[in-house]
Amino acid sequence: MRRLWRIIKKEVSRLNAKSTIENDVATTATLLGKKAKAFATPAPLTEHGSAKVISIFNQKGGVGKTTTTINLGASLAELGRRVLLVDFDPQGGLSLGLGVNAHSLPLEQTVYYALMTPTANIDEIVLKTAVPGLDFLPANRDLGTAETTLGAEIGGQQYLKRALNSLRDYYDVILIDCQPTMGQLTINALVASDEVIVPMQCEYFALHGFIELKGNLDKVKNFLNPDLKLIGILATMYDKKTSHNRQVLERILEQFPEDVFETIIAKTIRFAETTVVGEPITSYASSSGGAASYRRLARELIAKGGAR
Numbered sequence: 001m002r003r004l005w006r007i008i009k010k011e012v013s014r015l016n017a018k019s020t021i022e023n024d025v026a027t028t029a030t031l032l033g034k035k036a037k038a039f040a041t042p043a044p045l046t047e048h049g050s051a052k053v054i055s056i057f058n059q060k061g062g063v064g065k066t067t068t069t070i071n072l073g074a075s076l077a078e079l080g081r082r083v084l085l086v087d088f089d090p091q092g093g094l095s096l097g098l099g100v101n102a103h104s105l106p107l108e109q110t111v112y113y114a115l116m117t118p119t120a121n122i123d124e125i126v127l128k129t130a131v132p133g134l135d136f137l138p139a140n141r142d143l144g145t146a147e148t149t150l151g152a153e154i155g156g157q158q159y160l161k162r163a164l165n166s167l168r169d170y171y172d173v174i175l176i177d178c179q180p181t182m183g184q185l186t187i188n189a190l191v192a193s194d195e196v197i198v199p200m201q202c203e204y205f206a207l208h209g210f211i212e213l214k215g216n217l218d219k220v221k222n223f224l225n226p227d228l229k230l231i232g233i234l235a236t237m238y239d240k241k242t243s244h245n246r247q248v249l250e251r252i253l254e255q256f257p258e259d260v261f262e263t264i265i266a267k268t269i270r271f272a273e274t275t276v277v278g279e280p281i282t283s284y285a286s287s288s289g290g291a292a293s294y295r296r297l298a299r300e301l302i303a304k305g306g307a308r
Protein backbone atom coordinates (compact mmCIF):
# COMPACT_ATOMS: atom_id res chain seq x y z
CA MET A 1 0.00 0.00 0.00
CA ARG A 2 2.79 2.41 1.04
CA ARG A 3 4.69 1.49 -2.09
CA LEU A 4 1.67 2.25 -4.28
CA TRP A 5 1.24 5.58 -2.49
CA ARG A 6 4.93 6.43 -3.16
CA ILE A 7 4.50 5.59 -6.86
CA ILE A 8 1.37 7.78 -7.09
CA LYS A 9 3.16 10.69 -5.36
CA LYS A 10 6.15 10.34 -7.67
CA GLU A 11 3.90 10.31 -10.74
CA VAL A 12 1.96 13.39 -9.55
CA SER A 13 5.18 15.32 -8.97
CA ARG A 14 6.46 14.23 -12.40
CA LEU A 15 3.27 15.54 -14.00
CA ASN A 16 3.48 18.79 -12.05
CA ALA A 17 7.14 19.35 -12.92
CA LYS A 18 7.80 22.14 -15.37
CA SER A 19 8.02 20.67 -18.80
CA THR A 20 11.19 21.51 -20.63
CA ILE A 21 11.00 18.41 -22.76
CA GLU A 22 12.00 19.65 -26.16
CA ASN A 23 10.28 16.62 -27.72
CA ASP A 24 6.98 18.15 -26.69
CA VAL A 25 7.58 21.16 -28.91
CA ALA A 26 7.05 21.30 -32.67
CA THR A 27 9.61 23.37 -34.59
CA THR A 28 10.03 24.67 -38.13
CA ALA A 29 13.48 23.05 -38.13
CA THR A 30 11.98 19.58 -37.74
CA LEU A 31 9.49 20.42 -40.48
CA LEU A 32 12.38 21.25 -42.84
CA GLY A 33 14.32 18.14 -41.80
CA LYS A 34 16.92 20.19 -39.88
CA LYS A 35 18.14 19.94 -36.30
CA ALA A 36 16.26 22.27 -33.97
CA LYS A 37 18.34 24.78 -32.01
CA ALA A 38 18.72 24.40 -28.26
CA PHE A 39 17.89 27.65 -26.48
CA ALA A 40 19.54 27.61 -23.07
CA THR A 41 17.85 29.12 -20.05
CA PRO A 42 19.07 32.74 -20.01
CA ALA A 43 20.87 34.14 -16.99
CA PRO A 44 18.68 36.07 -14.55
CA LEU A 45 18.79 39.85 -15.00
CA THR A 46 20.92 41.69 -12.49
CA GLU A 47 18.97 44.90 -12.95
CA HIS A 48 15.50 45.64 -14.21
CA GLY A 49 14.00 48.29 -16.44
CA SER A 50 14.27 49.77 -19.96
CA ALA A 51 11.41 47.50 -21.02
CA LYS A 52 11.16 46.24 -24.57
CA VAL A 53 7.63 46.94 -25.77
CA ILE A 54 6.17 44.29 -28.07
CA SER A 55 2.81 44.37 -29.86
CA ILE A 56 1.16 41.01 -30.50
CA PHE A 57 -0.78 41.74 -33.66
CA ASN A 58 -2.52 40.21 -36.61
CA GLN A 59 -5.53 41.88 -38.20
CA LYS A 60 -7.08 38.45 -38.57
CA GLY A 61 -9.27 37.47 -35.60
CA GLY A 62 -8.95 34.32 -33.51
CA VAL A 63 -5.36 33.43 -34.42
CA GLY A 64 -3.97 33.19 -30.87
CA LYS A 65 -2.93 36.79 -30.11
CA THR A 66 -4.37 36.85 -26.60
CA THR A 67 -3.25 33.29 -25.85
CA THR A 68 0.28 34.20 -26.96
CA THR A 69 0.35 37.43 -24.93
CA ILE A 70 -0.67 35.64 -21.71
CA ASN A 71 1.49 32.55 -22.08
CA LEU A 72 4.61 34.19 -23.51
CA GLY A 73 4.29 36.77 -20.71
CA ALA A 74 3.98 34.06 -18.04
CA SER A 75 6.97 32.18 -19.52
CA LEU A 76 9.12 35.34 -19.48
CA ALA A 77 8.06 35.96 -15.87
CA GLU A 78 9.19 32.41 -14.99
CA LEU A 79 12.62 33.43 -16.31
CA GLY A 80 12.71 36.20 -13.71
CA ARG A 81 11.66 39.00 -16.06
CA ARG A 82 9.29 41.69 -14.82
CA VAL A 83 6.45 41.52 -17.31
CA LEU A 84 3.49 43.85 -17.94
CA LEU A 85 0.69 42.75 -20.25
CA VAL A 86 -1.55 45.43 -21.77
CA ASP A 87 -5.09 44.42 -22.68
CA PHE A 88 -5.65 46.68 -25.68
CA ASP A 89 -8.78 45.07 -27.01
CA PRO A 90 -12.21 46.40 -25.92
CA GLN A 91 -13.40 42.77 -25.78
CA GLY A 92 -11.27 42.43 -22.61
CA GLY A 93 -10.18 38.89 -23.54
CA LEU A 94 -6.74 39.15 -21.95
CA SER A 95 -8.22 40.35 -18.65
CA LEU A 96 -10.73 37.49 -18.73
CA GLY A 97 -7.95 35.01 -19.53
CA LEU A 98 -6.28 36.19 -16.32
CA GLY A 99 -9.42 35.77 -14.28
CA VAL A 100 -10.75 39.36 -14.30
CA ASN A 101 -14.03 40.38 -15.90
CA ALA A 102 -12.97 43.95 -16.70
CA HIS A 103 -16.45 44.88 -17.94
CA SER A 104 -17.45 45.29 -14.30
CA LEU A 105 -14.49 47.58 -13.50
CA PRO A 106 -15.03 51.36 -13.30
CA LEU A 107 -13.52 53.28 -16.21
CA GLU A 108 -10.86 54.83 -13.91
CA GLN A 109 -9.39 51.38 -13.27
CA THR A 110 -8.82 50.46 -16.91
CA VAL A 111 -6.22 51.13 -19.57
CA TYR A 112 -8.69 53.54 -21.22
CA TYR A 113 -8.28 55.98 -18.33
CA ALA A 114 -4.49 55.68 -18.44
CA LEU A 115 -4.60 56.32 -22.17
CA MET A 116 -6.80 59.42 -22.10
CA THR A 117 -5.63 61.03 -18.83
CA PRO A 118 -2.04 62.30 -18.78
CA THR A 119 -2.23 62.82 -15.01
CA ALA A 120 -3.56 59.32 -14.26
CA ASN A 121 -1.55 57.34 -11.73
CA ILE A 122 -1.01 54.29 -13.92
CA ASP A 123 0.55 52.27 -11.07
CA GLU A 124 -2.89 52.21 -9.45
CA ILE A 125 -4.47 50.69 -12.56
CA VAL A 126 -1.95 47.85 -12.90
CA LEU A 127 -3.25 44.54 -11.52
CA LYS A 128 -1.14 41.66 -10.23
CA THR A 129 -1.67 38.06 -11.35
CA ALA A 130 -1.05 34.88 -9.36
CA VAL A 131 2.19 34.45 -11.37
CA PRO A 132 5.07 36.27 -9.62
CA GLY A 133 6.42 39.05 -11.85
CA LEU A 134 3.39 39.07 -14.19
CA ASP A 135 1.14 42.17 -14.05
CA PHE A 136 -1.46 43.55 -16.43
CA LEU A 137 -3.50 46.58 -17.42
CA PRO A 138 -7.16 45.59 -17.83
CA ALA A 139 -9.48 46.78 -20.61
CA ASN A 140 -13.19 46.75 -21.18
CA ARG A 141 -15.61 48.03 -23.80
CA ASP A 142 -14.99 51.68 -22.77
CA LEU A 143 -11.70 51.38 -24.66
CA GLY A 144 -13.71 51.09 -27.88
CA THR A 145 -14.85 54.72 -27.52
CA ALA A 146 -11.20 55.83 -27.75
CA GLU A 147 -11.11 54.71 -31.39
CA THR A 148 -12.80 57.91 -32.67
CA THR A 149 -11.37 60.27 -30.03
CA LEU A 150 -7.78 59.24 -30.76
CA GLY A 151 -8.22 59.89 -34.47
CA ALA A 152 -9.45 63.43 -33.81
CA GLU A 153 -6.83 64.51 -31.25
CA ILE A 154 -3.51 66.12 -32.11
CA GLY A 155 -0.85 63.60 -31.11
CA GLY A 156 -3.58 61.00 -30.54
CA GLN A 157 -1.38 58.31 -32.07
CA GLN A 158 1.18 58.75 -29.26
CA TYR A 159 -1.15 58.39 -26.27
CA LEU A 160 -0.30 54.80 -25.36
CA LYS A 161 3.40 55.55 -25.70
CA ARG A 162 2.92 58.45 -23.27
CA ALA A 163 0.95 56.28 -20.84
CA LEU A 164 3.57 53.50 -20.80
CA ASN A 165 6.54 55.83 -20.49
CA SER A 166 6.79 55.79 -16.70
CA LEU A 167 6.34 51.98 -16.58
CA ARG A 168 9.27 51.25 -18.89
CA ASP A 169 11.74 51.93 -16.07
CA TYR A 170 10.28 49.19 -13.86
CA TYR A 171 9.46 46.39 -16.31
CA ASP A 172 11.73 44.32 -18.56
CA VAL A 173 9.07 43.44 -21.12
CA ILE A 174 5.70 44.99 -21.98
CA LEU A 175 3.45 42.90 -24.25
CA ILE A 176 0.43 44.59 -25.88
CA ASP A 177 -2.50 42.37 -26.86
CA CYS A 178 -3.99 44.14 -29.92
CA GLN A 179 -7.49 43.85 -31.31
CA PRO A 180 -7.90 42.28 -34.76
CA THR A 181 -8.31 45.55 -36.70
CA MET A 182 -5.92 48.18 -38.00
CA GLY A 183 -7.60 51.14 -36.28
CA GLN A 184 -6.41 53.99 -34.04
CA LEU A 185 -5.88 51.69 -31.04
CA THR A 186 -3.62 49.37 -33.01
CA ILE A 187 -1.73 52.33 -34.47
CA ASN A 188 -1.21 53.54 -30.88
CA ALA A 189 0.13 50.09 -29.93
CA LEU A 190 2.52 50.00 -32.90
CA VAL A 191 3.75 53.55 -32.22
CA ALA A 192 4.46 52.59 -28.59
CA SER A 193 6.31 49.39 -29.60
CA ASP A 194 9.87 48.40 -30.39
CA GLU A 195 8.78 45.13 -31.96
CA VAL A 196 5.84 43.16 -33.33
CA ILE A 197 5.08 39.44 -33.02
CA VAL A 198 2.55 38.15 -35.56
CA PRO A 199 0.72 34.98 -34.46
CA MET A 200 -0.51 33.19 -37.56
CA GLN A 201 -2.77 30.23 -38.13
CA CYS A 202 -1.38 28.44 -41.17
CA GLU A 203 -4.48 28.41 -43.35
CA TYR A 204 -4.99 29.25 -46.99
CA PHE A 205 -5.42 33.03 -46.79
CA ALA A 206 -2.83 33.53 -44.05
CA LEU A 207 -0.06 34.43 -46.48
CA HIS A 208 -2.24 36.94 -48.31
CA GLY A 209 -3.26 38.46 -44.97
CA PHE A 210 0.37 38.68 -43.86
CA ILE A 211 1.43 40.56 -46.99
CA GLU A 212 -1.32 43.13 -46.31
CA LEU A 213 -0.23 43.31 -42.67
CA LYS A 214 3.41 43.83 -43.67
CA GLY A 215 2.30 46.75 -45.86
CA ASN A 216 0.59 48.32 -42.85
CA LEU A 217 3.64 47.79 -40.63
CA ASP A 218 5.78 49.47 -43.31
CA LYS A 219 3.44 52.49 -43.32
CA VAL A 220 3.68 52.79 -39.53
CA LYS A 221 7.47 52.51 -39.85
CA ASN A 222 7.71 55.12 -42.61
CA PHE A 223 5.41 57.70 -41.08
CA LEU A 224 5.29 57.17 -37.33
CA ASN A 225 7.84 54.78 -35.79
CA PRO A 226 11.01 54.17 -37.85
CA ASP A 227 12.45 51.82 -35.22
CA LEU A 228 9.54 49.34 -35.31
CA LYS A 229 10.79 45.84 -36.05
CA LEU A 230 8.96 42.64 -37.01
CA ILE A 231 10.62 40.25 -34.57
CA GLY A 232 8.80 37.17 -35.77
CA ILE A 233 5.82 35.33 -37.19
CA LEU A 234 4.60 32.64 -34.79
CA ALA A 235 2.79 29.62 -36.21
CA THR A 236 -0.12 28.89 -33.87
CA MET A 237 -2.83 26.21 -33.57
CA TYR A 238 -0.65 24.05 -35.77
CA ASP A 239 -1.92 20.57 -36.54
CA LYS A 240 0.88 18.48 -37.98
CA LYS A 241 -1.65 15.92 -39.23
CA THR A 242 -3.29 18.54 -41.46
CA SER A 243 -1.39 18.69 -44.73
CA HIS A 244 -2.56 22.18 -45.64
CA ASN A 245 -1.25 23.58 -42.33
CA ARG A 246 2.13 22.16 -43.25
CA GLN A 247 1.99 23.39 -46.86
CA VAL A 248 1.07 26.94 -45.82
CA LEU A 249 3.85 27.03 -43.22
CA GLU A 250 6.35 25.78 -45.81
CA ARG A 251 5.28 28.60 -48.17
CA ILE A 252 5.67 31.18 -45.39
CA LEU A 253 9.13 29.79 -44.57
CA GLU A 254 10.10 29.96 -48.25
CA GLN A 255 9.05 33.59 -48.60
CA PHE A 256 10.08 34.90 -45.17
CA PRO A 257 12.81 32.53 -43.92
CA GLU A 258 14.26 35.07 -41.47
CA ASP A 259 10.94 36.18 -40.06
CA VAL A 260 9.50 32.98 -38.60
CA PHE A 261 10.07 31.76 -35.03
CA GLU A 262 11.48 28.26 -34.96
CA THR A 263 9.07 27.39 -32.13
CA ILE A 264 5.62 26.31 -33.31
CA ILE A 265 2.54 26.34 -31.07
CA ALA A 266 0.58 23.16 -31.70
CA LYS A 267 -3.18 22.93 -31.57
CA THR A 268 -4.46 21.68 -28.22
CA ILE A 269 -7.72 21.90 -26.32
CA ARG A 270 -5.76 22.82 -23.18
CA PHE A 271 -5.65 26.50 -24.22
CA ALA A 272 -9.45 26.76 -24.20
CA GLU A 273 -9.41 25.25 -20.69
CA THR A 274 -6.99 27.94 -19.46
CA THR A 275 -9.47 30.68 -20.39
CA VAL A 276 -12.12 29.00 -18.26
CA VAL A 277 -9.83 28.81 -15.22
CA GLY A 278 -8.35 32.29 -15.87
CA GLU A 279 -4.66 31.46 -15.69
CA PRO A 280 -1.70 30.82 -18.02
CA ILE A 281 -1.04 27.29 -19.26
CA THR A 282 2.35 27.41 -17.54
CA SER A 283 0.60 27.27 -14.16
CA TYR A 284 -2.63 25.46 -15.11
CA ALA A 285 -0.94 22.59 -16.99
CA SER A 286 2.71 23.17 -16.21
CA SER A 287 3.95 19.91 -17.72
CA SER A 288 1.89 20.10 -20.93
CA GLY A 289 3.34 20.44 -24.42
CA GLY A 290 1.58 23.83 -24.72
CA ALA A 291 3.46 25.14 -21.67
CA ALA A 292 6.77 23.75 -23.00
CA SER A 293 6.15 25.50 -26.34
CA TYR A 294 5.59 28.94 -24.84
CA ARG A 295 8.60 28.47 -22.53
CA ARG A 296 10.71 27.64 -25.57
CA LEU A 297 9.32 30.69 -27.39
CA ALA A 298 10.34 32.88 -24.42
CA ARG A 299 13.91 31.51 -24.57
CA GLU A 300 14.00 31.92 -28.37
CA LEU A 301 12.78 35.52 -28.10
CA ILE A 302 15.51 36.35 -25.58
CA ALA A 303 18.16 34.56 -27.68
CA LYS A 304 17.04 36.63 -30.70
CA GLY A 305 17.50 39.85 -28.73
CA GLY A 306 13.74 40.44 -28.80
CA ALA A 307 13.60 40.65 -25.02
CA ARG A 308 16.30 41.09 -22.40
Ligand SMILES: Nc1ncnc2c1ncn2[C@@H]1O[C@H](COP(=O)(O)OP(=O)(O)OP(=O)(O)O)[C@@H](O)[C@H]1O
Nearest residue numbers: 061062063064065066067180237266267268271272
Ligand atom coordinates in the same frame (compact mmCIF):
# COMPACT_ATOMS: atom_id res chain seq x y z
N1 LIG B 1 -2.63 26.52 -29.81
C1 LIG B 1 -3.95 26.50 -29.70
N2 LIG B 1 -4.64 25.34 -29.86
C2 LIG B 1 -5.98 25.29 -29.74
N3 LIG B 1 -6.74 26.35 -29.43
C3 LIG B 1 -6.12 27.53 -29.26
C4 LIG B 1 -4.70 27.68 -29.38
N4 LIG B 1 -4.39 28.97 -29.16
C5 LIG B 1 -5.54 29.61 -28.91
N5 LIG B 1 -6.59 28.75 -28.97
C6 LIG B 1 -8.02 29.04 -28.78
O1 LIG B 1 -8.48 29.73 -29.94
C7 LIG B 1 -9.37 30.77 -29.59
C8 LIG B 1 -8.84 32.11 -30.11
O2 LIG B 1 -7.62 32.37 -29.44
P1 LIG B 1 -7.23 33.85 -28.98
O3 LIG B 1 -8.36 34.47 -28.23
O4 LIG B 1 -5.91 33.79 -28.33
O5 LIG B 1 -7.12 34.55 -30.40
P2 LIG B 1 -7.05 36.12 -30.73
O6 LIG B 1 -6.22 36.24 -31.94
O7 LIG B 1 -6.66 36.87 -29.53
O8 LIG B 1 -8.60 36.41 -31.05
P3 LIG B 1 -9.24 37.88 -31.30
O9 LIG B 1 -8.80 38.30 -32.66
O10 LIG B 1 -10.71 37.65 -31.20
O11 LIG B 1 -8.71 38.78 -30.23
C9 LIG B 1 -9.52 30.71 -28.09
O12 LIG B 1 -10.65 29.95 -27.78
C10 LIG B 1 -8.27 29.99 -27.63
O13 LIG B 1 -8.46 29.27 -26.41
Ligand SMILES: [Mg+2]
Nearest residue numbers: 065066089093
Ligand atom coordinates in the same frame (compact mmCIF):
# COMPACT_ATOMS: atom_id res chain seq x y z
MG1 LIG C 1 -7.58 38.51 -28.60
